[in-house]
Amino acid sequence: MRRTAPHRPCRRRRPRGRGGGRRRAAAGHGLSRTASRGGIEIVSRDPDAAPRIGLGLLEHPDDLRRMVSGIHHMRQVAKSSPLRNHIKAETWPGLVVTTGADLERAVLEGKNICCHAIGTCVMGRERTSAAVVDQSGTVHGTDGLYVMDALIRPDIPELPTGTTTMMSAERIADDLRQGDCPPDNLREPAAGQRPARTHVAMRFCQTSYA
Incomplete structure (x- = not known):
C-alpha cells in the first residue's frame, strides 16, 4: 500500500516546480510463511533447457485471506494519531475498494514476490x-x-x-x-x-x- 505522507529524506532535495513535489511514503506487508506451494518441472532432456517454475502465489485461500486482513490492519494504523494528520490519500488499492471480493481482486492483480x-x-x-x-x-x-x-x-x-x-x-x-x-x-x-x-x-x- 502506498500512501501520501511526509518522510525524512537522507539529504535535502530541491522541490520540483514552484509548488514543490508531493511527498509519498510506502507501506507494505507480506507473508513469510505461506500455505501455498510452488513447483519446478523439468520440461526437456536438454540440461541447458530452463525448467518451468510455478510460484503458486496466493493459491491457498488462507494466504489470500491473510493478505486482505493485512490491508485492513494497515488502514487502521493509518487512521491512528498522529499519522492520520499527515495522510492525504491512499493510492492503492484506494479507499473506494472496501468489499472482500474487491480487495481480493486487488491483491491478486497486484501480487508480487521478494525472495x-x-x-x-x-x-x-x-x-x-x-x-x-x-x-x-x-x-x-x-x-x-x-x-x-x-x-x-x-x-x-x-x-x-x-x-x-x-x-x-x-x-x-x-x-x-x-x-x-x-x-x-x-x-x-x-x-x-x-x-x-x-x-x-x-x-x-x-x-x-x-
Missing part, C-alpha cells in the same frame, strides 16, 4: 539427509571450513534475513575467536608446529533475488 534464498546449505546433525554444517557453521566432514550466511538456516525467519544472518555470523565469529568451536585446528599449535589454516566463508548480507 531471499535460504536453506540450501542447512544446519543440522551430521549424517542427516539435508544437513551440511553443524551449529558452529563447520562443514560436516571437514576441518577448518566454515560457512555463515543465510543459506545455513533450516527454516524461514519471520523477519528480514539480513538481520538474522548478521546475528548468527557475529555469534559464530565470537566462538571462533574464543576457541569455543569444536575442531582441533583452532587450538594453539604445539612448539615448532605450523598453525592450521581456518577458512571461513561468511557473508553479512542476505542472498536475494527478485
Whole structure:
C-alpha cells in the first residue's frame, strides 16, 4: 500500500516546480510463511533447457485471506494519531475498494514476490539427509571450513534475513575467536608446529533475488 505522507529524506532535495513535489511514503506487508506451494518441472532432456517454475502465489485461500486482513490492519494504523494528520490519500488499492471480493481482486492483480534464498546449505546433525554444517557453521566432514550466511538456516525467519544472518555470523565469529568451536585446528599449535589454516566463508548480507 502506498500512501501520501511526509518522510525524512537522507539529504535535502530541491522541490520540483514552484509548488514543490508531493511527498509519498510506502507501506507494505507480506507473508513469510505461506500455505501455498510452488513447483519446478523439468520440461526437456536438454540440461541447458530452463525448467518451468510455478510460484503458486496466493493459491491457498488462507494466504489470500491473510493478505486482505493485512490491508485492513494497515488502514487502521493509518487512521491512528498522529499519522492520520499527515495522510492525504491512499493510492492503492484506494479507499473506494472496501468489499472482500474487491480487495481480493486487488491483491491478486497486484501480487508480487521478494525472495531471499535460504536453506540450501542447512544446519543440522551430521549424517542427516539435508544437513551440511553443524551449529558452529563447520562443514560436516571437514576441518577448518566454515560457512555463515543465510543459506545455513533450516527454516524461514519471520523477519528480514539480513538481520538474522548478521546475528548468527557475529555469534559464530565470537566462538571462533574464543576457541569455543569444536575442531582441533583452532587450538594453539604445539612448539615448532605450523598453525592450521581456518577458512571461513561468511557473508553479512542476505542472498536475494527478485
